[in-house]
Amino acid sequence: MNKMRLEFLSRSDNERFARTVAAAFMLELDPTVEQLSEVKTAISEAVTNAVIHGYDGSEGIIVLEGTLDKNAVKFSVIDRGIGIRDIEKAREPLYSGKPEMERSGMGFTIMEAFMDSIEVESAPGKGTRVTMTKTVEAEDEG
Amino acid sequence: MELSVIGKYKLLVARLYGELDHHGAGEIREAIDRELMRRGVRNLAMDFTNMGFMDSSGLGLVMGRYKKVSAIGGRLIVCGMNNNIRRIFQMCGLQRIAIVADSLEEGMEELDK
Numbered sequence: 177m178n179k180m181r182l183e184f185l186s187r188s189d190n191e192r193f194a195r196t197v198a199a200a201f202m203l204e205l206d207p208t209v210e211q212l213s214e215v216k217t218a219i220s221e222a223v224t225n226a227v228i229h230g231y232d233g234s235e236g237i238i239v240l241e242g243t244l245d246k247n248a249v250k251f252s253v254i255d256r257g258i259g260i261r262d263i264e265k266a267r268e269p270l271y272s273g274k275p276e277m278e279r280s281g282m283g284f285t286i287m288e289a290f291m292d293s294i295e296v297e298s299a300p301g302k303g304t305r306v307t308m309t310k311t312v313e314a315e316d317e318g
Numbered sequence: 319m320e321l322s323v324i325g326k327y328k329l330l331v332a333r334l335y336g337e338l339d340h341h342g343a344g345e346i347r348e349a350i351d352r353e354l355m356r357r358g359v360r361n362l363a364m365d366f367t368n369m370g371f372m373d374s375s376g377l378g379l380v381m382g383r384y385k386k387v388s389a390i391g392g393r394l395i396v397c398g399m400n401n402n403i404r405r406i407f408q409m410c411g412l413q414r415i416a417i418v419a420d421s422l423e424e425g426m427e428e429l430d431k
Binding site for chain 1: 337339340341343347371372373374375377378379381382401402405406409410
């Protein structure tokens with residue numbers, strides 16, 4: 177069992193910082209390059225959502241929490257931004273709250289595809305917490 | 319990113335490097351769009367050979383460039399993706415609208431057809 181918690185400003189250059197930290201934290205599970213890449217992508221999506229939508233470009237604090245337990249990893253990305261009014265709508269493929277920014281609307285779809293589970297808790301005016309899990313199966317030897 | 323033109327194909331080639339996320343996508347978009355206008359070409363190739371990471375910001379960038387070149391009668395080549403990047407593109411059906419190729423040369427052969 178291991179835990180981590182990271183707080184950083186909602187700046188777009190911290191998207192890379194956050195996904196790199198998440199990848200480093202789960203190295204203990206001996207993931208494949210592909211699994212690492214999937215987690216990095218999912219974290220990048222969640223943090224980008226917090227920067228663009230949660231804080232809408234203004235400055236706020238984003239929290240990344242990680243838990244390792246046996247061969248599973250759990251990450252939460254938390255903001256205290258504007259929140260999501262309609263979570264179901266936000267999770268629809270190709271739906272973007274900011275189409276004018278050339279956002280693809282595929283962020284949640286990618287998180288769902290690359291992680292085992294994803295849970296979104298949000299309240300307007302309070303913020304959003306996205307929690308994702310992934311089990312790293314041991315590779316068969318030989 | 320490196321931008322160059324292959325006159326024979328009226329093709330702007332954008333060689334992308336490093337990691338593509340929301341932070342860097344805006345600058346890449348502006349540079350490509352500026353060159354498309356300035357060089358008077360109609361086809362665009364985006365080469366991901368040296369790009370190790372991409373999230374959905376890259377999808378937005380590529381779909382946006384697809385709209386630009388198709389509006390001027392051109393085609394989009396996307397090439398050199400690693401497995402992870404390829405999977406992300408497949409999620410929104412890029413292979414149905416763009417020339418998806420392993421290498422730039424292979425993509426240019428498609429332009430000839």
